[in-house]
Amino acid sequence: MARPAQPLDRSREDDLLRTAARDFASAGYAGTSLNNVITEAGWGKSSFYHYFANKRRLHDHVVHTLAARLVDGVRVPDIEKVSGAEFWVTMAELVEAFGKTARSHPETGYLGEMFHAPASDDDGSLAELREQVEQWLRRAVRHGRRVGAVRDDLPDDLLVELTLGTLRTLDRWAVRRRLHPEAADAPHLSIQLVRDLIERR
Template identity: 35%
Template sequence: MEKRSMPAERWRELVSIAAAEFADVGYERASLNRVIRSCGMSKSSFYHYFDSKQQLFEAVVAHVAATVAADLEVPEPADFQSDFWGLAERFLQRLVIAAERDPLFVNFGRICYLPDVPAGQGGLAASAAAVDDWLRRTLAVGRSVGAVRCDIPSGLQAHTAIAVLRAFDEWILRNRSALGSGELPLLVQAQFEAVKRLLGPEQ
């Protein structure tokens, strides 16, 4: 039976608990028994919907990726034509609000950087590829309107920008629980300023 047959409220509970389990201990150490017990489900009920931990992981990744994308209302690259850096800053601010409001958002980010995800897990790879493609297309718009420097090859520029963004994201997500009140917005602002200095046209 497909997981879509699961009652919506039970599915949301399972997603939240499973995402936290994977994010906290990694894929390999994640315990189906812990997830099932925390949800108040029986094993027979769980296996009525899923055959394995990997199948649950794939379903959780697909659901959360779609939910996060919808909640963030990600701008189209063409939207950046009129106010490239202003829109970029406002979008990052929305990311901060989402991260502070919804633990599921943070846990999905942490899952994206897990080192022990099965090689055959295509959901995370597809999500990462979609983000990279969006960034490359957005940078192309920035170059076309003069908001992004054009003195280095576009491929190298995108590769460098993605590496910087990921370095900030991974560190922030890994250390999120240790951050003091108000530190997250400051770090995200620093991330924005670093990327703007890296990509902005020379003054």
């Protein structure tokens, strides 16, 4: 995990974090100017390089920090221990918990924009995060099928792709509207549409 070489003052870190996250979200890794980030955040170059070796270390720090804030207080269940009767309730509670945390930490919206941007060779820790999320969702769908909560009339890999595609689309929609009241309804909408697609009838 990428961490600064030295502890950072929280307010100065937040200035840098938000500025960098905004630029990475809008321009991507390659399109973000490190000099602009440093200047706009009110940092000097010498101060920046005291904490971060380069843009890659800053990018990975942004990804790890915002991801940590997004999961703060969220209990991710051990999916293999969830019964069929509890499966959809557990999924709804998890999605709602993430939505609540995202509303408490609006800066995590930048992570959402980064997460849903087209994949690039420069993604670094972002690619690892995408892989972790996808693998957890694959386990969840497959377990749901085993316990009778997920339909079994479609191929396993198609169910996974339907779930991932739906969640990506809805999460992109919610991220783009994070400053508007309807974003608060996104968790309920997400889980209901996924259920409509893959729940066993």
